[in-house]
Amino acid sequence: MMNRREFCHMFPLTGASLAGVVRRPITQAGSAPTGLSPSAASPPFLYILRLAMAPGLREDERVDALLSFCRQAQIDDVAFILWAEELNTGHPTPEEVEPWLRMVERVKPRLAEAGVTTSLNPWVVLLHADRGRVLKPGQSLRLMVDRRGRMASATACPLDPALxxxxxxxxxxxxxxxxxxxxxxxxxxLHNHAPLEWGGCFCDLHMQEYSRRAGRRLTREEFASGVLQPGTPHPFRRIWLETSRDTMVNLARILGEAVRRVSPDTLVGLMSSSPAVHSIEGRDWEQVLRGLAAGKPPVNRPHLPSYTETTGPQYLWDFTRVSRLSAASVPPDTLLYPELENWPHSRFSKSRAFTRFQIESAAALGPAGITMDIFDLFGNGAMAQEGYAPILVQAKALAAKLREQKLDPRRETGVEVLFNPDASYSLWTEKGESFSELAPDDSFWAAFFAVMGVAHTYRRYADQKNAVLAISGQYCRGLKESQVRNLLANNITFLNGDAVFTLYKMGLGNAIGVSGAEWVAGDSGIPSYEQVIDGRIYAGLRDARLTAQASTGDYLKIEYAADSPDLLIHTEVRDPSGRRSGPGMAVVRRRIVTLPYGRSASHQGLLHPVRQALVQTLLTELADNRCPLFLANTANVAVFTYELEGRRVILLVNASLDEYQELELRRISWSHEKAVEISSEGSRPLGDRLRAREGGLVLRPGLKPLEVKAIVFPQ
Ligand SMILES: [Zn+2]
Structure with missing residues (x-):
């Protein structure tokens, strides 16, 4: 056990944070933990420790360790993980529940004395996966069934009245x-309930419901085939999505109301996964979260996509496609506590440095705090020797300061990446074999602009005009033809290959000057490399080249209409001998920008300094005064820009291990004389560390490896 002197000795030069540790009785609200003087009105930033203790296993020692860790790491709330995973025997019986909850009831007052609140994280609603579990005597629950008729041994059907x-x-x-x-x-x-294929539910009760809605008796095979039918969605698609949606909304209300009856002040939060996967089951975020909340504020734990440590660049990509899309999907008043995970647990799985980066970069979600599952689920409890406390204190100091700024994703500016949580109703499947084909692919451009250092944000359709938009996948299938035509006519729009192909198949090629489009396999040798042919210099290179076959996805060979006088082909795709295979990046009518790749989960080949310079040049030329802020010559550094009350804010996230001595921010003309930097070193005026240069600003020093900081521009 670390004593206070050892703990203090472990701190680097963060005197302010240290003062917070020593003096602080942890407050109920969790505020004022940083020593950086947040205002009285500032919202708290909660550290929620998800922790597993096992009844009867060294309870006194585990509690002492927990209290010590809470004090040292500034934990505000402990969410007890109950009957989880390795210790899970299936749906807990009332008798099995008691020892666990009595343990929590013994610990709760001791936590309260230390200013720490108590929450619960029960492991089972439907059950994650069978893993050999079965129903217990007296449990007559209906079991989940997959589309092949395979029945789970313990995972329950969410429609079952007995459940x-x-x-x-x-x-x-x-x-x-x-x-x-x-x-x-x-x-x-509904998905991810091993060993079922994809998930469920196609039990007899569900089949009766699908049949009732269809007006005739359906078999599993007929129904699933209809749901997944390639081409125009079959009416069964809507029945699947609406039944699934209704089932889960109803279940949410049951849980929310049960809690509300007994404990009026308890919040009910939802732990969620990838929003694209939830679209397959027609998730209604608003109704599910409000159903659980039962009149209180909605609470969500969005997934942070790194259970095990990954690279910073990969994390930034996935964080944008999963976590930020989650934040954009939930009701605006939702309290977000993202999921800091570490699995299988310990520093062998994830370093303290990466843990800190995840907490700090989560500022881009506008979180109210963070949930931390950093210790195992089977009873070891808080392990002091893992040494998390110092980095958690440091990260919290910054997170709390950023929370004060109210960095609401809905107040972000930049390229508007369009998304639609209901896209599964309208998208076309290609093979019709897997439920995964119902997942939308709206988020490509957000990840692309994140790693490219271009300000951007997620937006739903709002009849945008005079904006810069970015559309991927089959997003346009969710709109009416007139809406699509208006968007394309009234904005500058970036389209990837999937979006172009979708428009072409919808018969809307003429809206973007396209008369033909066909996919060419990325490994066919036909697309090999992409040659700049516009005579310009990009990233210091004349006649620059890019790959067209390595991790780019398939190539969409586009035929542009002969009567497109404004067509500008900037690059062309060639085979290994240099023969032209077709156009590469092009601009049509000075408002449509095409990147002709898609049908792929891989993206690495699309990222290159030449691509970055080309895209940023096109943004500058086409968008003029609507051009978003971007960073010059960075890699895997994201920039977020916010228009807030009385101020503008830039959030910078360096997801790379490179240090930037200086950072060049282009296309920004904000008054910077009073700009303030918020970093792990505190808040301080930037003075001449932020200077004007060539229509932009230069920040010196820029960013350290994995550093997150913000710049506030008072107005
Ligand atoms: Zn069922």
Whole structure:
């Protein structure tokens, strides 16, 4: 056990944070932890530690360790993980629940004395996966069935009235602990219930419901084939999505109401997964979160896509496609506590440095705090020797300062990346074999602009005009033809190959000057490299080249209409001998920009300094005074820009291991004389460390490896 002197000795030069540790009785609200003087009105930034203790296993020692860790790491709330994974025997019986909750009830007052609140993280709603579990005597729950008719041994059907009764009583008992938050774990979903194929549910009860809605008796095979039918969606698609949606909204209400009956002040939060995958089951974010909340504020734990440490660049890509899309999908008043995970647990899985980076970069979600599952689930509890406390204190100091700035993703500016949570209703499947084909692919451009250092944001359709838009996948299928035509006529729009192909197949090629489009396999040798042919210098190179076959996806060979006088072909795709295979990046009518690749999960080949310079040049030329802020010659450094009350804010996230001595911000003309930097070193005026240069600004020093900082421009 670390004593206070050892703990203090472990701190680097963060006196302010250290003062916060020593003096602080942890407050109920979790505010004022940083020593950086947040204002009284500033919202708290909560550290929620998800922790597993096992009843009867060294409880006194585990509690001492927990209290010590809470004090040292500035934990505000402990969410007890109950009957999880390695210790899970299936749906817990009322008798099995008691020892766990009595343990929590013994620890809760001791935490309260230390200013730490108590929450609950029960492991089971439907059950994540069978893993050899079966129903217990007295449990007559209906089991989930997949489309092939395979029945789970313990995962339950969410439509089952017996499950509803079981969960009502179960959640009432949980609520009797009067926790701060009850977390509904991410088994609250239809997919990912091994060993079922994709998930469910196609049990007899569900088949009756699908049949009722279809007006005739359906078999599993007929129904699933209809749902996945390639081409124009079959009416069964809507039945699948609406039944799934209704099932989960109803279940959310049952859980929320059960908690509300017993503990009026307890919040009910949802742990969620990838929004694209939730679209396959027609998730209604608004109704599910409000159903659980039962009149209180909605609470969500968005997934942070790195259970095990990955590279910073890959993390930034996935964080943008998953976590930021989650934040854009939930109701605006939702309290977000992102998912800091570490699995299988310990520093062998993830370093402290990367842990800190995840907490700090989560500022881009506008979070109210963070959930931390950094210790194992089977009873070791908080392990002091892992040494998380110092980095957690440092990260919290910055996170709390950024939270004060209210960096709401809905106030972001930049390229508007269009998305539609209901896209699964309208998108076309290609093979019709897997439910995964119902996942939308709207988020490509957000990840692209994130790693390219271009300000951007997620937006839903709002009849945009005079904006810079970016569309990928089959987004346009969710709109009416007139809406699509208006968007394309009234904005500058970036389209990837999938978006161009979708428009062409919708018969809307003429809206973007396209008369033909066909996919050419990326490994066919026909697309090999991309040659700049516009005579310009990009990234210091004349006649620059890019790959057209390595991790770019397939190539969409586009035929532009002969009567497109404004067509500008900037690059062309060639075979290895240099023969022209077709156009590369092009601009049509001075407002449509095409990047002719798609049908792929890989993206690495699309990223290159030449591509970055080309895209940033096109943005500058086409968007003029609408051009978003971008960073010059960075790699994997994201920039977010916010228009807020009385100020503008730039958030910078360096997801690379490179240090930037200086950072050049282009296309920004904001008054910078009073600009303030918020970094891990505190808040301080920038003075002449931020200077004007060539229509932009230069920040010196720029960013350290994996550093997150913000610049506030008072107005
Ligand atoms: Zn079912």
């Amino acid at each position: 509803h009764n079981h969960l009502r009583k179960h959640y009432e008992r949980l609520a009797a602990v009067r926790p701060r938050i009850i977390w509904v774990d991410d088994d609250f979903r």
